[in-house]
Amino acid sequence: MSIQYKFHPNKKATIITAPFSGGQPKGGVELGPEYILNAGFEKQISSLGWDTEVAHPLDKTDYESVKSDEKDAYGVKNSKIVSECCKKIHHQVKASLGAGRLPLTIGGDHSIGSATVSAALEHNPDTCVLWIDAHADINTPATTDSGNLHGCPMSFVMGIDPESYPPEFEWIPQNLKHNKLVYIGLRDVDDGEKAILRKYNIAAYSMYHVDKYGIGKVVEMALDAVNPDRKFPVHLSYDVDAIDPSFVPATGTRVEGGLSLREGLFIAEEVAQSGLLSSMDIVETNPMLAETEEHILDTVSAACAIGRCAMGQTLL
Secondary structure (H helix, E strand, O other), X not given: OOOOOOOOOOOEEEEEEEOOOOOOOOOOHHXXXXXXXXXXXXXXXXXXXXXXXXXXXXXXXXXXXXXXXXXXXXXOOOHHHHHHHHHHHHHHHHHHHHOOOEEEEEXXXXXXXXXXXXXXXXXXXXXXXXXXXXXXXXXXXXXXXXXXXXXXXXXHHHOXXXXXXXXXXXXXXXXXXXXXXXXXXXXXXXHHHHHHHHHOOOEEEEXXXXXXXXXXXXXXXXXXXXXXXXXXXXXXXXXXXXXXXXXXXXXXXXXXXXXXXXXXXXXXXXXXXXXXXXXXXEEOOOHHHOOOHHHHHHHHHHHHHHHHHHXXXXXX
């Protein structure tokens, strides 16, 4: 029996490419969308019964050439180019949702999360966010040690410590409430982020919880925390580094002890089964960090599988 998508009953989807690496210093993550598409991703999604199109909101500007490791007065790097790219992605996600299409954004680094999440919430303020990641990505410019903006998107959308934001980020809607965000797979959280999670009582399930309860119970608890009546749309933001690097080696911030590939796919399958998926990101595939061709294949295949599972592929 095919899955019924409550917020996309006509099963139309827009694959949005976000070939962008400015939120972190390592080159190559901007190639993620190209590799994923070349692996046949659009055909895989359309074979599941979705009417698909591909949108490219970012132009051909060489963002690598204008990246800098220098921190600005606000303690972050590349705030101008991150803002410019996020604004274009935000408008595309919002336009796709407005046209009744599910936006499936493939990155690129996770700094784009501020764009996709805020757009989903502008379309439907009841949207809840499942952030699947080894990292919380909720640093503010005041708490980040690295200055890398892929570690800050959730703080911008939540409006945490706005006095620390670069002026380029004033356009980002601060529309995510603390009780509409939940994490799964955390295992590398900065001290400043831990303090933020505690202060705002944000639901978070680390690998400790996965080990203790099992992935099925953790997903159930996560949905209970932000969507107890199972009636609100879900934005699924999926960083491939949530999965252990033994399965996805070609990613930028590897942390041992992550989700198994099956656990990682189960999360996407279970969100699909809920029928509540409304929008999605798959980010941080970086082919240039692979040591072998097999590493590239494994990581790109995992990214594609995450997308297929969220869009309705089942094992039986």
